[in-house]
Amino acid sequence: MSADQGTTTEAGFGLEPTSDVREMRDWVHEFARDVVRPAAAEWDEREETPWPIIEQAAKIGLYSLDFFAQQSLDPTGLGLVVAFEELFWGDAGIGLSLVGTGLAAASLAGSGTPEQVGEWLPQMFGTPGDVKLAAFCSSEPDAGSDVGAIRTRAVYHEATDEWVLNGTKTWATNGGIADVHIVVASVDPALGSRGQATFIVPPGTAGLSQGQKFRKLGIRASHTAEVVLDDVRVPGRCLVGGKDRLDARLARLASGHSGGEQAAMKTFESTRPAVAAMAVGVARAALEYAADYAATRTQFGRPIGQNQGVAFMLADMQAAVDAARLLTWRAAWMARTGRPFEHAEGSVAKLFAGEMAVKVTEQAIQILGGNGYTRDYPVERWHRDAKIFTIFEGTSEIQRLLIGRAVTGLDVR
Numbered sequence: 001m002s003a004d005q006g007t008t009t010e011a012g013f014g015l016e017p018t019s020d021v022r023e024m025r026d027w028v029h030e031f032a033r034d035v036v037r038p039a040a041a042e043w044d045e046r047e048e049t050p051w052p053i054i055e056q057a058a059k060i061g062l063y064s065l066d067f068f069a070q071q072s073l074d075p076t077g078l079g080l081v082v083a084f085e086e087l088f089w090g091d092a093g094i095g096l097s098l099v100g101t102g103l104a105a106a107s108l109a110g111s112g113t114p115e116q117v118g119e120w121l122p123q124m125f126g127t128p129g130d131v132k133l134a135a136f137c138s139s140e141p142d143a144g145s146d147v148g149a150i151r152t153r154a155v156y157h158e159a160t161d162e163w164v165l166n167g168t169k170t171w172a173t174n175g176g177i178a179d180v181h182i183v184v185a186s187v188d189p190a191l192g193s194r195g196q197a198t199f200i201v202p203p204g205t206a207g208l209s210q211g212q213k214f215r216k217l218g219i220r221a222s223h224t225a226e227v228v229l230d231d232v233r234v235p236g237r238c239l240v241g242g243k244d245r246l247d248a249r250l251a252r253l254a255s256g257h258s259g260g261e262q263a264a265m266k267t268f269e270s271t272r273p274a275v276a277a278m279a280v281g282v283a284r285a286a287l288e289y290a291a292d293y294a295a296t297r298t299q300f301g302r303p304i305g306q307n308q309g310v311a312f313m314l315a316d317m318q319a320a321v322d323a324a325r326l327l328t329w330r331a332a333w334m335a336r337t338g339r340p341f342e343h344a345e346g347s348v349a350k351l352f353a354g355e356m357a358v359k360v361t362e363q364a365i366q367i368l369g370g371n372g373y374t375r376d377y378p379v380e381r382w383h384r385d386a387k388i389f390t391i392f393e394g395t396s397e398i399q400r401l402l403i404g405r406a407v408t409g410l411d412v413r
């Protein structure tokens with residue numbers, strides 16, 4: 001392997017994060033340990049956005065555009081996934097409140113023009129004295145896994161150079177409480193997902209309102225709601241990527257050429273390692289807690305961890321967490337160094353880590369016995385939280401579909 005392929009050591013292979021990443025990891029871990037975790041049970045019960053914690057994170061620069069930009073640009077690709085593992089080790093609900101904006105920002109950074117990125121990304125985060133959130137709104141009541149079924153319409157009015165958006169979005173993280181909403185809408189319904197475009201809805205735009213807020217099984221500190229778009233008018237410059245690019249794409253499609261759908265799919269693939277890292281963080285929390293418990297809880301005159309039945313469970317949990325992290329790091333490194341996901345490596349990481357987190361947190365409850373089933377111990381919350389990783393950013397079934405297609409080369413349905 002040559003040096004320009006992004007290898008980290010002379011020998012051509014290494015798994016040790018750089019000193020920059022290690023330093024950042026320790027700093028995020030400190031915040032997760034001292035601020036996030038002690039507040040986790042309270043915000044889970046309150047089912048509200050933990051604004052004071054977001055403000056605290058903003059004050060130290062952890063909730064900031066700078067932090068997200070710097071970690072996304074880490075040349076090894078590990079910056080964001082290492083940060084997310086630590087934050088979600090602290091708590092998944094608060095963690096998602098802190099990184100939900102980053103996911104919306106990533107979608108704009110991925111396909112916006114330099115002017116759009118410069119204008120809107122800072123507004124998504126606000127300032128330490130006046131923090132703001134952003135939301136990414138793609139899912140709809142009848143368009144979840146099937147993103148091609150999106151019904152929200154965007155119609156261009158040439159006379160005023162405005163787009164008018166109408167429709168209902170659902171499941172939007174930070175939906176309605178965000179300042180900037182990024183909305184996926186159809187500009188040409190006949191073209192399905194290829195006829196879609198993404199729009200920036202600026203703060204305070206008339207016609208955008210929050211619908212119902214969902215009461216969830218887990219990640220309850222993270223706000224999830226419907227977003228209603230009723231004649232929402234946004235200026236032409238709010239079409240992500242610009243009108244020339246959209247017109248060129250639609251013209252290519254009209255002449256029977258590919259409209260670049262594959263490129264959009266690759267963008268989705270590259271954000272999945274971040275979600276896998278969240279799952280690894282929750283599972284690691286449960287593993288560590290269960291291992292400590294097994295070493296101190298005594299039954300039959302010895303620590304329960306001295307029984308193979310318990311120790312082997314912990315061994316399986318350790319192997320699963322390690323495997324998920326390695327898949328996550330591989331996918332993050334591949335995405336950052338421009339390697340194509342020929343075998344859907346992003347989906348592989350997300351699928352494995354999501355299902356692993358559900359299993360490992362369930363095993364942790366088992367190791368804690370009756371205590372594990374109560375809200376006096378955090379493992380039941382971690383189990384409730386872990387389930388989301390098999391659902392959002394593409395369900396496990398959709399990941400299997402994508403991996404199945406990559407493996408077989410067939411149009412698996």
Ligand SMILES: Cc1cc2nc3c(=O)[nH]c(=O)nc-3n(C[C@H](O)[C@H](O)[C@H](O)COP(=O)(O)OP(=O)(O)OC[C@H]3O[C@@H](n4cnc5c(N)ncnc54)[C@H](O)[C@@H]3O)c2cc1C
Nearest residue numbers: 136137138139144145171172173224391392393394395397
């Ligand atoms: C807490 C939370 C936060 C979210 N945040 C956001 C957000 O910020 N922005 C956003 O746009 N969306 C968000 N989502 C939406 C999320 O991405 C969707 O819930 C997810 O894509 C699944 O869609 P669905 O719920 O409509 O399920 P459906 O698509 O109806 O799926 C139901 C079941 O059918 C299965 N299924 C569907 N199609 C197939 C198939 N072809 N083959 C096999 N099985 C299939 C699914 O795997 C699943 O098990 C969030 C969801 C939740 C719960």
